[in-house]
Amino acid sequence: MENTSMKKVTLAGTDAWSVTSGINGQEYRVQIYQPSGKVPASGFPIIYTLDGNSTFAMTAEMMRIQSLRPEKTGVAPAIVVSIGYNAEALFPPKRHYDFTMPAPEKDLPKIPFGRPLPEQGGALDFMSFVEDQLKPLVESRYSVDSSRQMIVGHSLGGLFVLHMLFVRPHSFHTYIAGSPSIHWNAMYLRQQEQKWLEEVSKGRTKLNTRVLIAVGELEGNLKVPMIRNAEEQVERLSKLEEFGVQVAYQAFEAENHMSIVPVLINRALRFNGWAEEESNESKK
Template identity: 45%
Template structure:
Protein backbone atom coordinates (compact mmCIF):
# COMPACT_ATOMS: atom_id res chain seq x y z
CA UNK A 1 0.00 0.00 0.00
CA UNK A 2 1.61 3.23 -1.15
CA UNK A 3 -0.85 5.80 0.15
CA UNK A 4 -1.07 6.80 3.81
CA UNK A 5 -4.67 7.97 3.43
CA UNK A 6 -6.14 4.58 4.27
CA UNK A 7 -7.13 3.68 7.82
CA UNK A 8 -7.82 0.26 9.35
CA UNK A 9 -11.40 -0.93 8.96
CA UNK A 10 -13.34 -1.11 12.21
CA UNK A 11 -16.46 -3.25 12.63
CA UNK A 12 -19.11 -1.09 14.33
CA UNK A 13 -19.96 -1.89 17.97
CA UNK A 14 -17.26 -4.56 18.17
CA UNK A 15 -14.53 -4.98 20.76
CA UNK A 16 -11.69 -7.37 21.54
CA UNK A 17 -9.29 -8.36 24.28
CA UNK A 18 -6.75 -11.07 25.09
CA UNK A 19 -7.55 -13.59 27.82
CA UNK A 20 -5.03 -16.09 29.19
CA UNK A 21 -5.88 -19.44 30.74
CA UNK A 22 -3.42 -22.20 31.64
CA UNK A 23 -0.67 -20.29 29.80
CA UNK A 24 -2.75 -20.27 26.61
CA UNK A 25 -3.76 -16.97 25.00
CA UNK A 26 -7.17 -16.37 23.43
CA UNK A 27 -8.22 -13.41 21.33
CA UNK A 28 -11.82 -12.66 22.30
CA UNK A 29 -13.99 -10.69 19.86
CA UNK A 30 -17.37 -9.28 20.96
CA UNK A 31 -20.05 -7.53 18.92
CA UNK A 32 -23.18 -6.05 20.48
CA UNK A 33 -26.48 -4.94 18.91
CA UNK A 34 -27.32 -1.28 18.40
CA UNK A 35 -30.78 -1.89 19.88
CA UNK A 36 -31.46 -1.29 23.58
CA UNK A 37 -31.28 -4.63 25.40
CA UNK A 38 -34.52 -6.33 26.41
CA UNK A 39 -35.15 -6.69 30.12
CA UNK A 40 -33.89 -10.29 30.03
CA UNK A 41 -30.76 -9.36 28.05
CA UNK A 42 -29.66 -10.36 24.56
CA UNK A 43 -29.21 -13.91 23.31
CA UNK A 44 -25.49 -14.70 23.05
CA UNK A 45 -23.63 -16.85 20.54
CA UNK A 46 -20.22 -18.23 21.49
CA UNK A 47 -18.42 -18.68 18.19
CA UNK A 48 -15.43 -21.01 17.82
CA UNK A 49 -12.67 -20.21 15.31
CA UNK A 50 -13.44 -16.55 15.86
CA UNK A 51 -10.55 -15.36 13.67
CA UNK A 52 -12.17 -16.90 10.60
CA UNK A 53 -15.87 -16.12 10.93
CA UNK A 54 -16.47 -13.43 13.58
CA UNK A 55 -16.72 -10.61 11.05
CA UNK A 56 -18.97 -12.67 8.76
CA UNK A 57 -21.38 -13.56 11.55
CA UNK A 58 -21.36 -10.04 12.98
CA UNK A 59 -22.27 -8.45 9.66
CA UNK A 60 -24.87 -11.14 8.92
CA UNK A 61 -26.67 -10.54 12.20
CA UNK A 62 -26.33 -6.76 11.89
CA UNK A 63 -28.10 -6.81 8.51
CA UNK A 64 -30.70 -9.50 9.16
CA UNK A 65 -31.74 -8.47 12.67
CA UNK A 66 -33.04 -5.16 11.32
CA UNK A 67 -36.20 -7.02 10.29
CA UNK A 68 -36.47 -10.07 12.55
CA UNK A 69 -40.13 -10.70 11.75
CA UNK A 70 -39.11 -11.15 8.11
CA UNK A 71 -35.70 -12.81 8.47
CA UNK A 72 -36.13 -14.84 11.65
CA UNK A 73 -32.88 -13.40 13.01
CA UNK A 74 -33.07 -11.38 16.24
CA UNK A 75 -30.44 -9.08 17.78
CA UNK A 76 -27.79 -11.01 19.70
CA UNK A 77 -24.33 -10.65 21.16
CA UNK A 78 -21.62 -12.54 19.27
CA UNK A 79 -18.54 -13.71 21.18
CA UNK A 80 -15.81 -14.95 18.87
CA UNK A 81 -13.13 -17.11 20.50
CA UNK A 82 -9.92 -16.97 18.52
CA UNK A 83 -6.17 -16.73 18.91
CA UNK A 84 -3.51 -13.98 18.64
CA UNK A 85 -2.94 -14.45 14.90
CA UNK A 86 -3.77 -12.64 11.67
CA UNK A 87 -4.64 -15.92 9.95
CA UNK A 88 -8.10 -17.50 9.86
CA UNK A 89 -7.03 -20.56 11.88
CA UNK A 90 -4.39 -21.40 14.46
CA UNK A 91 -2.90 -24.85 15.26
CA UNK A 92 -3.96 -24.36 18.90
CA UNK A 93 -7.50 -25.28 17.84
CA UNK A 94 -6.43 -28.92 17.52
CA UNK A 95 -5.67 -29.01 21.25
CA UNK A 96 -8.69 -27.01 22.36
CA UNK A 97 -11.33 -28.80 20.29
CA UNK A 98 -10.25 -32.45 20.71
CA UNK A 99 -10.12 -35.04 23.46
CA UNK A 100 -7.27 -37.43 24.09
CA UNK A 101 -7.01 -40.24 21.56
CA UNK A 102 -4.14 -42.58 20.63
CA UNK A 103 -2.25 -41.36 17.57
CA UNK A 104 -2.83 -44.76 15.97
CA UNK A 105 -6.59 -44.12 15.98
CA UNK A 106 -6.44 -40.71 14.30
CA UNK A 107 -7.27 -40.26 10.61
CA UNK A 108 -4.31 -39.52 8.37
CA UNK A 109 -3.25 -35.90 7.99
CA UNK A 110 -3.97 -34.95 4.35
CA UNK A 111 -0.90 -32.68 4.43
CA UNK A 112 1.33 -35.63 5.34
CA UNK A 113 2.65 -33.98 8.52
CA UNK A 114 2.21 -35.00 12.14
CA UNK A 115 -0.92 -33.69 13.83
CA UNK A 116 -0.45 -30.80 16.31
CA UNK A 117 -0.86 -31.42 20.04
CA UNK A 118 -4.37 -32.59 20.93
CA UNK A 119 -6.51 -33.55 23.90
CA UNK A 120 -7.41 -30.26 25.60
CA UNK A 121 -11.19 -30.16 25.14
CA UNK A 122 -11.97 -30.47 28.85
CA UNK A 123 -9.49 -27.74 29.73
CA UNK A 124 -10.92 -25.46 27.04
CA UNK A 125 -14.48 -26.11 28.20
CA UNK A 126 -13.45 -25.19 31.74
CA UNK A 127 -12.07 -21.91 30.36
CA UNK A 128 -15.40 -21.20 28.65
CA UNK A 129 -17.48 -22.00 31.72
CA UNK A 130 -15.35 -20.56 34.51
CA UNK A 131 -13.54 -17.65 32.86
CA UNK A 132 -15.04 -16.46 29.58
CA UNK A 133 -18.78 -16.72 30.24
CA UNK A 134 -18.62 -14.98 33.65
CA UNK A 135 -16.52 -12.21 32.07
CA UNK A 136 -19.01 -11.69 29.24
CA UNK A 137 -21.99 -11.79 31.60
CA UNK A 138 -20.36 -9.16 33.81
CA UNK A 139 -19.62 -6.77 30.94
CA UNK A 140 -22.63 -7.20 28.63
CA UNK A 141 -26.43 -7.66 28.99
CA UNK A 142 -26.70 -11.41 28.37
CA UNK A 143 -29.82 -13.57 28.54
CA UNK A 144 -28.44 -16.61 30.36
CA UNK A 145 -31.45 -18.67 29.27
CA UNK A 146 -30.59 -18.25 25.58
CA UNK A 147 -26.93 -19.08 25.08
CA UNK A 148 -25.64 -20.83 21.96
CA UNK A 149 -22.34 -22.39 20.98
CA UNK A 150 -21.41 -22.54 17.30
CA UNK A 151 -18.58 -24.58 15.76
CA UNK A 152 -17.56 -25.95 12.38
CA UNK A 153 -15.43 -29.01 11.55
CA UNK A 154 -13.28 -29.69 14.64
CA UNK A 155 -15.24 -26.86 16.23
CA UNK A 156 -18.39 -28.85 15.46
CA UNK A 157 -16.83 -31.86 17.16
CA UNK A 158 -16.19 -29.74 20.25
CA UNK A 159 -19.81 -28.54 20.23
CA UNK A 160 -20.91 -32.19 20.37
CA UNK A 161 -18.41 -32.85 23.15
CA UNK A 162 -20.03 -30.08 25.22
CA UNK A 163 -23.54 -31.31 24.46
CA UNK A 164 -22.71 -34.87 25.50
CA UNK A 165 -20.67 -34.05 28.60
CA UNK A 166 -22.26 -30.83 29.96
CA UNK A 167 -25.66 -30.43 28.29
CA UNK A 168 -26.66 -27.66 30.72
CA UNK A 169 -23.84 -25.38 29.57
CA UNK A 170 -25.83 -23.94 26.63
CA UNK A 171 -29.40 -24.03 25.35
CA UNK A 172 -28.53 -24.09 21.62
CA UNK A 173 -25.84 -26.26 20.05
CA UNK A 174 -24.84 -25.68 16.41
CA UNK A 175 -22.40 -28.27 15.04
CA UNK A 176 -21.52 -27.60 11.41
CA UNK A 177 -19.77 -30.41 9.49
CA UNK A 178 -18.72 -31.99 12.81
CA UNK A 179 -15.65 -34.23 12.64
CA UNK A 180 -17.49 -37.19 14.15
CA UNK A 181 -14.98 -39.52 12.48
CA UNK A 182 -12.10 -38.05 14.52
CA UNK A 183 -12.50 -40.69 17.18
CA UNK A 184 -16.04 -41.95 17.05
CA UNK A 185 -15.58 -44.48 19.84
CA UNK A 186 -14.82 -41.74 22.37
CA UNK A 187 -17.83 -39.75 21.20
CA UNK A 188 -20.09 -42.79 21.48
CA UNK A 189 -18.81 -43.48 24.99
CA UNK A 190 -19.71 -39.94 26.03
CA UNK A 191 -23.10 -40.30 24.36
CA UNK A 192 -23.84 -43.46 26.36
CA UNK A 193 -23.44 -41.47 29.60
CA UNK A 194 -25.69 -38.61 28.50
CA UNK A 195 -29.04 -40.03 29.76
CA UNK A 196 -27.74 -39.73 33.33
CA UNK A 197 -27.22 -35.98 32.82
CA UNK A 198 -30.72 -35.21 31.52
CA UNK A 199 -32.57 -33.45 34.31
CA UNK A 200 -36.30 -32.80 34.15
CA UNK A 201 -35.98 -29.06 33.44
CA UNK A 202 -33.35 -29.39 30.70
CA UNK A 203 -34.47 -27.88 27.38
CA UNK A 204 -31.79 -28.15 24.70
CA UNK A 205 -31.91 -27.65 20.94
CA UNK A 206 -29.16 -29.09 18.73
CA UNK A 207 -28.57 -28.51 15.02
CA UNK A 208 -26.18 -30.68 13.00
CA UNK A 209 -25.40 -29.65 9.43
CA UNK A 210 -23.23 -30.61 6.46
CA UNK A 211 -22.63 -29.41 2.93
CA UNK A 212 -23.97 -31.69 0.21
CA UNK A 213 -20.52 -32.02 -1.40
CA UNK A 214 -18.92 -33.17 1.86
CA UNK A 215 -20.77 -36.48 1.84
CA UNK A 216 -18.27 -38.25 -0.42
CA UNK A 217 -18.47 -41.61 1.35
CA UNK A 218 -15.08 -41.51 3.08
CA UNK A 219 -16.33 -40.59 6.54
CA UNK A 220 -20.09 -41.21 6.17
CA UNK A 221 -20.68 -37.71 7.54
CA UNK A 222 -24.38 -37.53 6.75
CA UNK A 223 -25.16 -41.06 7.90
CA UNK A 224 -23.36 -40.61 11.21
CA UNK A 225 -24.98 -37.22 11.86
CA UNK A 226 -28.47 -38.56 11.16
CA UNK A 227 -27.85 -41.61 13.35
CA UNK A 228 -26.70 -39.39 16.22
CA UNK A 229 -29.75 -37.15 15.87
CA UNK A 230 -32.05 -40.16 16.07
CA UNK A 231 -30.33 -41.42 19.21
CA UNK A 232 -30.32 -38.01 20.89
CA UNK A 233 -33.99 -37.42 20.12
CA UNK A 234 -34.98 -40.73 21.70
CA UNK A 235 -33.24 -40.06 25.01
CA UNK A 236 -35.04 -39.07 28.20
CA UNK A 237 -38.31 -37.19 27.92
CA UNK A 238 -37.55 -35.06 24.89
CA UNK A 239 -35.15 -32.71 26.67
CA UNK A 240 -32.91 -32.70 23.56
CA UNK A 241 -34.55 -31.58 20.34
CA UNK A 242 -32.09 -32.40 17.56
CA UNK A 243 -32.41 -31.52 13.87
CA UNK A 244 -30.36 -31.85 10.68
CA UNK A 245 -29.76 -29.57 7.71
CA UNK A 246 -27.91 -30.30 4.46
CA UNK A 247 -26.84 -27.36 2.29
CA UNK A 248 -27.03 -28.01 -1.45
CA UNK A 249 -23.91 -27.56 -3.62
CA UNK A 250 -21.68 -26.60 -0.68
CA UNK A 251 -18.35 -28.14 0.32
CA UNK A 252 -16.53 -28.19 3.65
CA UNK A 253 -15.34 -24.58 3.31
CA UNK A 254 -18.00 -22.92 1.17
CA UNK A 255 -20.74 -24.09 3.54
CA UNK A 256 -19.79 -21.56 6.22
CA UNK A 257 -21.90 -18.57 5.06
CA UNK A 258 -24.98 -20.79 4.68
CA UNK A 259 -24.30 -22.36 8.06
CA UNK A 260 -24.00 -18.93 9.67
CA UNK A 261 -27.32 -17.78 8.23
CA UNK A 262 -29.10 -20.92 9.40
CA UNK A 263 -27.31 -20.85 12.74
CA UNK A 264 -28.39 -17.28 13.47
CA UNK A 265 -32.05 -18.19 13.05
CA UNK A 266 -31.57 -21.27 15.19
CA UNK A 267 -29.69 -19.45 17.96
CA UNK A 268 -31.83 -16.32 18.29
CA UNK A 269 -35.39 -17.55 17.87
CA UNK A 270 -37.66 -17.96 20.87
CA UNK A 271 -38.93 -21.50 21.22
CA UNK A 272 -41.49 -23.01 23.54
CA UNK A 273 -40.83 -26.33 25.19
Protein backbone atom coordinates in the same frame (compact mmCIF):
# COMPACT_ATOMS: atom_id res chain seq x y z
CA MET B 1 -1.99 13.15 -8.47
CA GLU B 2 -5.29 12.07 -6.91
CA ASN B 3 -5.64 13.00 -3.26
CA THR B 4 -6.42 9.81 -1.28
CA SER B 5 -6.23 8.76 2.33
CA MET B 6 -6.33 5.31 3.90
CA LYS B 7 -7.91 4.22 7.15
CA LYS B 8 -8.16 0.85 8.80
CA VAL B 9 -11.57 -0.79 8.55
CA THR B 10 -13.36 -1.58 11.80
CA LEU B 11 -16.63 -3.38 12.40
CA ALA B 12 -19.36 -1.30 14.02
CA GLY B 13 -20.25 -2.19 17.59
CA THR B 14 -17.31 -4.52 18.14
CA ASP B 15 -14.56 -4.92 20.73
CA ALA B 16 -11.51 -7.18 20.85
CA TRP B 17 -9.89 -8.63 23.95
CA SER B 18 -6.85 -10.75 24.63
CA VAL B 19 -7.76 -13.24 27.35
CA THR B 20 -5.33 -15.72 28.89
CA SER B 21 -6.91 -18.91 30.18
CA GLY B 22 -6.27 -19.55 33.85
CA ILE B 23 -6.72 -23.27 33.08
CA ASN B 24 -4.46 -24.08 30.13
CA GLY B 25 -2.38 -20.87 29.90
CA GLN B 26 -3.41 -20.27 26.27
CA GLU B 27 -3.96 -16.68 25.12
CA TYR B 28 -7.18 -16.23 23.13
CA ARG B 29 -8.38 -13.46 20.85
CA VAL B 30 -11.97 -12.78 21.95
CA GLN B 31 -14.03 -10.53 19.67
CA ILE B 32 -17.45 -9.26 20.67
CA TYR B 33 -20.31 -7.61 18.83
CA GLN B 34 -23.14 -5.94 20.77
CA PRO B 35 -26.32 -4.80 18.99
CA SER B 36 -27.15 -1.12 19.03
CA GLY B 37 -30.43 0.08 20.43
CA LYS B 38 -32.32 -0.62 23.63
CA VAL B 39 -31.13 -3.49 25.78
CA PRO B 40 -33.98 -5.94 26.56
CA ALA B 41 -35.08 -6.12 30.19
CA SER B 42 -33.73 -9.67 30.44
CA GLY B 43 -30.53 -8.83 28.54
CA PHE B 44 -29.46 -9.79 25.04
CA PRO B 45 -29.32 -13.41 23.87
CA ILE B 46 -25.73 -14.43 23.19
CA ILE B 47 -23.98 -16.52 20.54
CA TYR B 48 -20.51 -17.99 21.06
CA THR B 49 -18.68 -18.95 17.86
CA LEU B 50 -15.55 -21.09 17.65
CA ASP B 51 -12.74 -20.52 15.14
CA GLY B 52 -13.19 -16.80 15.65
CA ASN B 53 -10.29 -15.97 13.29
CA SER B 54 -12.50 -17.04 10.41
CA THR B 55 -16.07 -16.67 11.72
CA PHE B 56 -16.34 -13.44 13.68
CA ALA B 57 -16.65 -10.83 10.94
CA MET B 58 -19.27 -12.72 8.93
CA THR B 59 -21.29 -13.63 12.02
CA ALA B 60 -21.28 -10.08 13.38
CA GLU B 61 -22.29 -8.57 10.03
CA MET B 62 -25.02 -11.18 9.43
CA MET B 63 -26.38 -10.39 12.87
CA ARG B 64 -26.14 -6.62 12.39
CA ILE B 65 -27.95 -6.67 9.05
CA GLN B 66 -30.68 -9.20 9.76
CA SER B 67 -31.55 -8.14 13.29
CA LEU B 68 -32.68 -4.74 11.99
CA ARG B 69 -36.03 -6.36 11.12
CA PRO B 70 -36.42 -9.43 13.32
CA GLU B 71 -40.12 -9.68 12.55
CA LYS B 72 -39.17 -10.22 8.88
CA THR B 73 -35.91 -12.15 9.15
CA GLY B 74 -36.48 -14.23 12.27
CA VAL B 75 -33.14 -13.01 13.65
CA ALA B 76 -33.36 -11.41 17.09
CA PRO B 77 -30.61 -8.95 18.12
CA ALA B 78 -27.96 -10.89 20.03
CA ILE B 79 -24.43 -10.45 21.30
CA VAL B 80 -21.81 -12.37 19.29
CA VAL B 81 -18.68 -13.61 21.06
CA SER B 82 -16.02 -15.31 18.96
CA ILE B 83 -13.12 -17.27 20.41
CA GLY B 84 -9.98 -17.32 18.29
CA TYR B 85 -6.23 -17.02 18.52
CA ASN B 86 -3.63 -14.26 18.31
CA ALA B 87 -2.50 -15.41 14.88
CA GLU B 88 -3.13 -14.43 11.26
CA ALA B 89 -4.07 -17.96 10.17
CA LEU B 90 -7.79 -18.61 9.73
CA PHE B 91 -7.46 -22.04 11.40
CA PRO B 92 -4.38 -22.06 13.67
CA PRO B 93 -3.10 -25.53 14.67
CA LYS B 94 -3.83 -24.80 18.34
CA ARG B 95 -7.53 -25.41 17.61
CA HIS B 96 -6.71 -29.13 17.34
CA TYR B 97 -5.73 -29.20 21.00
CA ASP B 98 -8.71 -27.17 22.19
CA PHE B 99 -11.37 -29.03 20.20
CA THR B 100 -10.31 -32.66 20.73
CA MET B 101 -10.40 -35.22 23.50
CA PRO B 102 -7.43 -37.44 24.44
CA ALA B 103 -7.01 -40.41 22.11
CA PRO B 104 -4.20 -42.82 21.18
CA GLU B 105 -2.41 -41.65 18.03
CA LYS B 106 -3.21 -44.96 16.31
CA ASP B 107 -6.92 -44.07 16.56
CA LEU B 108 -6.52 -40.63 14.97
CA PRO B 109 -6.77 -39.84 11.24
CA LYS B 110 -3.60 -39.53 9.22
CA ILE B 111 -2.60 -36.01 8.18
CA PRO B 112 -2.05 -35.64 4.39
CA PHE B 113 1.46 -35.34 2.91
CA GLY B 114 3.09 -36.81 6.02
CA ARG B 115 2.62 -33.65 8.08
CA PRO B 116 2.96 -34.12 11.86
CA LEU B 117 -0.23 -34.41 13.86
CA PRO B 118 -0.93 -31.27 15.93
CA GLU B 119 -1.13 -31.66 19.69
CA GLN B 120 -4.47 -33.19 20.75
CA GLY B 121 -6.61 -33.65 23.84
CA GLY B 122 -7.34 -30.29 25.49
CA ALA B 123 -11.13 -30.10 25.05
CA LEU B 124 -12.00 -30.47 28.75
CA ASP B 125 -9.70 -27.59 29.68
CA PHE B 126 -11.14 -25.49 26.86
CA MET B 127 -14.68 -26.23 28.07
CA SER B 128 -13.68 -25.05 31.52
CA PHE B 129 -12.20 -21.87 30.08
CA VAL B 130 -15.40 -21.09 28.16
CA GLU B 131 -17.81 -21.92 30.96
CA ASP B 132 -15.90 -20.92 34.10
CA GLN B 133 -13.77 -17.97 32.94
CA LEU B 134 -14.92 -16.44 29.67
CA LYS B 135 -18.68 -16.50 30.16
CA PRO B 136 -18.52 -14.83 33.63
CA LEU B 137 -16.14 -12.22 32.20
CA VAL B 138 -18.51 -11.42 29.32
CA GLU B 139 -21.53 -11.33 31.62
CA SER B 140 -19.76 -8.89 33.94
CA ARG B 141 -19.41 -6.37 31.09
CA TYR B 142 -22.51 -6.92 28.97
CA SER B 143 -26.19 -7.37 29.70
CA VAL B 144 -26.74 -11.05 28.88
CA ASP B 145 -29.84 -13.24 29.03
CA SER B 146 -28.23 -16.38 30.44
CA SER B 147 -31.29 -18.48 29.54
CA ARG B 148 -30.67 -17.88 25.82
CA GLN B 149 -27.16 -18.92 24.92
CA MET B 150 -25.87 -20.64 21.77
CA ILE B 151 -22.57 -22.19 20.73
CA VAL B 152 -21.62 -22.69 17.07
CA GLY B 153 -18.76 -24.85 15.79
CA HIS B 154 -17.70 -26.28 12.44
CA SER B 155 -15.62 -29.37 11.61
CA LEU B 156 -13.44 -30.03 14.70
CA GLY B 157 -15.41 -27.17 16.25
CA GLY B 158 -18.59 -29.13 15.51
CA LEU B 159 -17.06 -32.14 17.23
CA PHE B 160 -16.31 -29.95 20.26
CA VAL B 161 -19.91 -28.67 20.33
CA LEU B 162 -21.20 -32.26 20.55
CA HIS B 163 -18.68 -33.06 23.29
CA MET B 164 -19.83 -30.00 25.23
CA LEU B 165 -23.46 -31.05 24.84
CA PHE B 166 -22.66 -34.41 26.42
CA VAL B 167 -20.22 -33.22 29.11
CA ARG B 168 -21.78 -29.83 30.01
CA PRO B 169 -25.39 -30.03 28.78
CA HIS B 170 -26.56 -27.04 30.81
CA SER B 171 -23.95 -24.61 29.45
CA PHE B 172 -26.03 -23.56 26.44
CA HIS B 173 -29.63 -23.55 25.28
CA THR B 174 -28.71 -24.18 21.63
CA TYR B 175 -25.88 -26.29 20.19
CA ILE B 176 -24.96 -25.91 16.50
CA ALA B 177 -22.60 -28.58 15.10
CA GLY B 178 -21.69 -28.01 11.45
CA SER B 179 -19.93 -30.82 9.58
CA PRO B 180 -18.85 -32.32 12.92
CA SER B 181 -15.63 -34.37 12.66
CA ILE B 182 -17.14 -37.25 14.61
CA HIS B 183 -14.61 -39.65 13.08
CA TRP B 184 -11.76 -37.81 14.81
CA ASN B 185 -12.73 -38.77 18.37
CA ALA B 186 -15.48 -41.29 17.58
CA MET B 187 -14.85 -43.73 20.41
CA TYR B 188 -14.44 -41.09 23.12
CA LEU B 189 -17.44 -39.12 21.86
CA ARG B 190 -19.63 -42.23 21.97
CA GLN B 191 -18.53 -42.97 25.54
CA GLN B 192 -19.47 -39.46 26.65
CA GLU B 193 -22.76 -39.72 24.76
CA GLN B 194 -23.64 -42.97 26.51
CA LYS B 195 -23.04 -41.45 29.95
CA TRP B 196 -25.15 -38.43 29.03
CA LEU B 197 -27.95 -40.58 27.57
CA GLU B 198 -28.10 -42.57 30.79
CA GLU B 199 -28.49 -39.39 32.85
CA VAL B 200 -31.12 -37.98 30.52
CA SER B 201 -33.18 -41.16 30.07
CA LYS B 202 -33.35 -41.75 33.82
CA GLY B 203 -34.62 -38.25 34.41
CA ARG B 204 -31.52 -37.16 36.32
CA THR B 205 -30.91 -34.32 33.88
CA LYS B 206 -33.73 -31.92 32.95
CA LEU B 207 -33.11 -30.18 29.66
CA ASN B 208 -34.58 -27.52 27.42
CA THR B 209 -32.09 -27.90 24.61
CA ARG B 210 -32.07 -27.36 20.85
CA VAL B 211 -29.49 -29.08 18.65
CA LEU B 212 -28.80 -28.52 14.96
CA ILE B 213 -26.45 -30.86 13.13
CA ALA B 214 -25.73 -29.85 9.55
CA VAL B 215 -23.55 -31.00 6.67
CA GLY B 216 -22.97 -30.02 3.06
CA GLU B 217 -24.40 -32.40 0.47
CA LEU B 218 -21.05 -32.56 -1.30
CA GLU B 219 -19.39 -33.93 1.85
CA GLY B 220 -20.61 -37.33 0.71
CA ASN B 221 -17.57 -37.26 -1.61
CA LEU B 222 -15.13 -37.24 1.32
CA LYS B 223 -13.16 -40.34 2.29
CA VAL B 224 -14.48 -40.14 5.85
CA PRO B 225 -18.21 -40.86 6.38
CA MET B 226 -19.06 -37.28 7.37
CA ILE B 227 -22.71 -37.41 6.31
CA ARG B 228 -23.41 -40.91 7.63
CA ASN B 229 -21.87 -40.12 11.01
CA ALA B 230 -23.97 -36.95 11.28
CA GLU B 231 -27.18 -38.75 10.30
CA GLU B 232 -26.58 -41.53 12.82
CA GLN B 233 -25.89 -38.96 15.54
CA VAL B 234 -29.16 -37.18 14.74
CA GLU B 235 -31.06 -40.47 14.77
CA ARG B 236 -29.86 -41.26 18.29
CA LEU B 237 -30.55 -37.78 19.64
CA SER B 238 -34.01 -37.65 18.04
CA LYS B 239 -35.21 -40.24 20.53
CA LEU B 240 -34.82 -37.77 23.39
CA GLU B 241 -37.57 -35.29 22.54
CA GLU B 242 -39.63 -36.34 25.58
CA PHE B 243 -36.67 -35.38 27.78
CA GLY B 244 -36.47 -31.82 26.43
CA VAL B 245 -34.01 -32.30 23.56
CA GLN B 246 -35.13 -30.94 20.18
CA VAL B 247 -32.93 -32.06 17.30
CA ALA B 248 -32.83 -30.95 13.66
CA TYR B 249 -30.73 -32.08 10.73
CA GLN B 250 -29.91 -30.14 7.58
CA ALA B 251 -27.96 -31.11 4.48
CA PHE B 252 -27.21 -27.92 2.58
CA GLU B 253 -27.59 -28.33 -1.17
CA ALA B 254 -24.42 -28.01 -3.30
CA GLU B 255 -22.23 -27.08 -0.31
CA ASN B 256 -18.91 -28.69 0.62
CA HIS B 257 -16.93 -28.88 3.85
CA MET B 258 -15.78 -25.26 3.67
CA SER B 259 -18.55 -23.54 1.71
CA ILE B 260 -21.04 -24.68 4.36
CA VAL B 261 -19.65 -22.21 6.93
CA PRO B 262 -21.55 -19.03 5.95
CA VAL B 263 -24.83 -20.85 5.29
CA LEU B 264 -24.46 -22.71 8.59
CA ILE B 265 -24.03 -19.45 10.49
CA ASN B 266 -26.93 -17.86 8.66
CA ARG B 267 -29.15 -20.82 9.55
CA ALA B 268 -27.96 -20.78 13.17
CA LEU B 269 -29.05 -17.16 13.64
CA ARG B 270 -32.66 -18.21 12.99
CA PHE B 271 -32.64 -21.70 14.44
CA ASN B 272 -32.86 -20.63 18.09
CA GLY B 273 -36.39 -19.19 17.83
CA TRP B 274 -35.47 -16.10 19.85
CA ALA B 275 -37.20 -13.66 17.48
CA GLU B 276 -40.46 -15.57 17.83
CA GLU B 277 -40.10 -15.66 21.62
CA GLU B 278 -39.58 -11.89 21.76
CA SER B 279 -42.55 -11.30 19.46
CA ASN B 280 -44.81 -13.43 21.65
CA GLU B 281 -43.54 -11.67 24.76
CA SER B 282 -44.29 -8.23 23.32
CA LYS B 283 -47.89 -9.26 22.60
CA LYS B 284 -48.63 -10.10 26.23
